[in-house]
Amino acid sequence: MGRIHIPGWTRTKNSLPRTYENIFERSDSQAERSPITEVSAVDIFEYQAQKAAAASRPLAERMRPRTLNEFVGQTRAVGPGSLIRHAIERDRVFSMILWGPPGCGKTTLARIIAGETRSHFVHFSAVLAGVKEIRAVIEEARNQQKLYRKKTILFVDEIHRFNKAQQDAFLHHVESGLITLIGATTENPSFEVIAPLLSRCRVITLEMLSSEEIAAILKNALQDAERGLGRAGLVLEAEALAYLVRLADGDARAALNNLEAAESLARSPDEAVATQAERPITVQDLEQAIQKKALVYDKAGEEHYNLISALHKSLRGSDPDAALYWLARMLAAGEDPFYIARRMVRFASEDVGNADPQALGLALSAMEAFRFLGQPEGELALAQAAVYLATAPKSHSIYAAYGKVQDVVKKTGTLPVPLHIRNAPTRLMQDLGYGKDYKYAHAYKDAYVAQEYLPDRLKGQLYYFPTERGYERSIKTRLDQWRRLKARVQAVDEQDE
Numbered sequence: 189m190g191r192i193h194i195p196g197w198t199r200t201k202n203s204l205p206r207t208y209e210n211i212f213e214r215s216d217s218q219a220e221r222s223p224i225t226e227v228s229a230v231d232i233f234e235y236q237a238q239k240a241a242a243a244s245r246p247l248a249e250r251m252r253p254r255t256l257n258e259f260v261g262q263t264r265a266v267g268p269g270s271l272i273r274h275a276i277e278r279d280r281v282f283s284m285i286l287w288g289p290p291g292c293g294k295t296t297l298a299r300i301i302a303g304e305t306r307s308h309f310v311h312f313s314a315v316l317a318g319v320k321e322i323r324a325v326i327e328e329a330r331n332q333q334k335l336y337r338k339k340t341i342l343f344v345d346e347i348h349r350f351n352k353a354q355q356d357a358f359l360h361h362v363e364s365g366l367i368t369l370i371g372a373t374t375e376n377p378s379f380e381v382i383a384p385l386l387s388r389c390r391v392i393t394l395e396m397l398s399s400e401e402i403a404a405i406l407k408n409a410l411q412d413a414e415r416g417l418g419r420a421g422l423v424l425e426a427e428a429l430a431y432l433v434r435l436a437d438g439d440a441r442a443a444l445n446n447l448e449a450a451e452s453l454a455r456s457p458d459e460a461v462a463t464q465a466e467r468p469i470t471v472q473d474l475e476q477a478i479q480k481k482a483l484v485y486d487k488a489g490e491e492h493y494n495l496i497s498a499l500h501k502s503l504r505g506s507d508p509d510a511a512l513y514w515l516a517r518m519l520a521a522g523e524d525p526f527y528i529a530r531r532m533v534r535f536a537s538e539d540v541g542n543a544d545p546q547a548l549g550l551a552l553s554a555m556e557a558f559r560f561l562g563q564p565e566g567e568l569a570l571a572q573a574a575v576y577l578a579t580a581p582k583s584h585s586i587y588a589a590y591g592k593v594q595d596v597v598k599k600t601g602t603l604p605v606p607l608h609i610r611n612a613p614t615r616l617m618q619d620l621g622y623g624k625d626y627k628y629a630h631a632y633k634d635a636y637v638a639q640e641y642l643p644d645r646l647k648g649q650l651y652y653f654p655t656e657r658g659y660e661r662s663i664k665t666r667l668d669q670w671r672r673l674k675a676r677v678q679a680v681d682e683q684d685e
Contacts, residue, residue: 246444246445246448247409247416247417247444247445247447247448247451248440248441248444248445248448250415250416251405251408251409251412251415251416251444252296252299253293253296253300254299254300254303255300255303255304256273256276256300256304259293259296259297259300260293260397260401260404260405260408260440261292261293261395261397261398261401262292262293262297262394262395264395265392265393265394265395266297271390271392272284272297272392276300276301276304276305277304279304279305279306279307281301281305281307281341281368281370282368282390283362283368283369283370283388283389283390284369284370284371284389284390284391284392285347285370285371285372285373285377285381285386285389285390285391285392286298286370286371286372286373286392286394287373287374287375287376287377287391287392287393287394288374288393288394288395288396289374289394289396289438289439290374290439290441290442291397291436291438291439291440291441291442291443292394292395292396292397292438292439292440293394293397293440294345294372294373294394295343295345295372297394298311298343298345298370298372301341301343301370302341302343305341306338307338307339307340307341307368308328308329308332308336308338308339308340308341309340309341309343310325310328310329310340310341310342310343311343311345312325312342312343312344312345313344313345313346314344314345314346314347314348314349314350314354315345315346315349318354319353319354319357322354322357322358323357325340325342325367326357326361326366326367328340329342329361329366329367330366333366339365339367339368340366340367340368341367341368341370342358342367342368342369342370343370343371343372344369344370344371344372345372346372346373346374347371347372347373347380347381348373348374348375348377348380348381352382355381355382355385356382356384356385358385359384359385359388362385362388362389363388369385369388369389371389377391396437396438396439397436397438397439397440398438399433399434401440402432402433402436402438402440402443403429403433405440405443405444406424406429406432406433406443406444406447407429409444409447410422410423410424410447417447417448417451420451420454420467421466421467422450422451422454422467422468422469423466423467423468423469424468424469425468425469425470425471427470427471428469428470428471428473428474431471431474431475432446432447432450432474435474435478446474446477446478449477449478450469450473450474450477450478451469452477453473453476453477454467454469454473492523495514495517495518495521495523496518496527496528496531498510498514499511499514499515499518499528499531499574500531500535502514502578503532503535503539503574503577503578504535504539504582505578506578506579506582507578508574508575508578508579511574511575511577511578512571512574512575515528515570515571515574519567519570525558525563525566525567525570526555526558526559528570529551529554529555529558529570529573530555532551532554532555532570532573532574532577533548533551533552533555535551535577536548536550536551536577537586537587538584538586538587539577539582539583539584539587540577540580540581540582540583541583541584541585541586541587541660542583542585542586542654542658542659542660542663543580543581543582543583543655543657543658543659543660544580544581544658544659545659547576547577547580550572550573550576550577551573551577553569553573554569554570554572554573557569558570580658581657581658581659581660582657583654583655583657583658583660585652585653585654585655585660586652588653589651589652589653592651593651596646596649596651600643600645600646603643603644603645603646604643604644605643606640606641606642606643606644607620607621607622607623607624608623608624608625608626608639609623609626609641610622610623611623626639627639636670636673638670638673638674638676638677638678640678648678650671652667654667
């Protein structure tokens with residue numbers, strides 16, 4: 189196939205992404221006398237196809253930083269003098285787990301490492317791959333090491349989705365140095381990554397991007413004419429920029445996706461190519477373009493437990509305002525209302541107890557009210573229960589007592605039931621002494637009689653100690669009186685023996 193000349197194309201490879209460098213061909217003599225490059229017609233069509241495909245990628249993908257210098261945020265993790273920057277600059281990348289919220293730069297950082305390192309780089313999705321694919325990657329790593337003396341860096345996105353068997357498949361090869369593992373996860377690695385693999389990796393914590401960093405990313409996208417929206421002539425009003433930043437909630441990908449949606453709406457239907465005319469974007473434009481953003485929440489992940497912990501501690505701390513806030517946060521994020529209701533029922537026994545015996549009934553009633561009304565009307569019943577529990581007198585005496593008794597049962601095993609409180613439905617059992625000398629409480633004054641109900645080895649042990657708060661004050665008064673009477677009776681019995 190013949191060659192054609194394309195005026196204006198120079199040998200400078202930096203003028204195009206690295207993907208297209210191989211299409212440039214010319215001799216040294218041509219380089220000296222003319223900036224014209226010879227390109228095959230096939231290469232031209234391929235280049236145009238790749239260029240069109242690149243332009244059609246989402247804005248968040250096009251604006252992904254290519255070097256550490258373009259990377260915004262995470263200065264503690266990748267800033268000057270950091271461990272990762274030092275490793276990249278010296279091409280001595282170590283196995284690591286990148287842990288951080290969505291849109292904070294985990295995948296981008298892995299791709300930067302891929303671009304800077306001389307190692308063979310493999311991008312692996314834990315969602316789409318299994319042990320079979322892992323073995324294929326390991327075999328390829330062996331070939332790279334044997335044939336080309338290259339190390340292999342394996343980037344596993346969403347590594348928390350791998351099960352134990354899949355994670356086990358990495359262990360030996362990470363330890364031997366055959367592969368350098370870079371895992372990315374939004375979940376706490378100590379919960380989601382097996383301990384042997386975790387001990388062979390450094391955990392790099394990435395933080396949620398700040399409002400200033402999200403704003404900088406949006407401004408870069410608006411100004412970048414090559415990969416961003418610089419040729420669209422968009423101008424974000426100050427309030428609109430603040431609105432986008434607030435919606436992003438620290439997620440750069442979400443911020444850029446929302447900006448792209450607004451740009452698409454701002455462009456007129458018959459406008460095929462963006463113009464240079466300046467077009468302002470207002471908050472109203474954004475509200476029209478962007479649907480309500482779901483709150484960052486994973487009902488099976490760490491944030492789920494963080495929020496229920498915040499609700500529980502607000503209730504325990506008698507703060508109804510905070511309790512209502514965390515309740516609303518969980519409901520707005522799509523948490524199962526019955527899960528919240530069950531937790532409040534548990535709280536009524538664990539943290540309120542007999543200081544307010546009505547708390548348990550009210551929590552159960554709130555759950556039934558929600559079952560009857562559904563959403564959103566039933567949410568008010570949950571809110572009522574949250575406020576009641578937060579403002580009720582608190583006691584964890586029952587919780588503490590039951591915990592002590594559980595420990596005793598574990599340590600002492602199946603101690604025999606004292607004969608006098610055993611059931612005696614047959615003559616044989618009665619002859620064996622079952623139920624003998626049992627004192628029927630209702631036959632005594634105030635329906636109380638001092639006798640031992642615990643096994644002989646636990647005689648005299650006390651576990652429940654009511655507080656002076658709420659209804660437990662009355663319980664404590666009665667219980668102290670009964671225990672004093674019981675102690676006197678036991679002392680007399682011991683003297684008689």
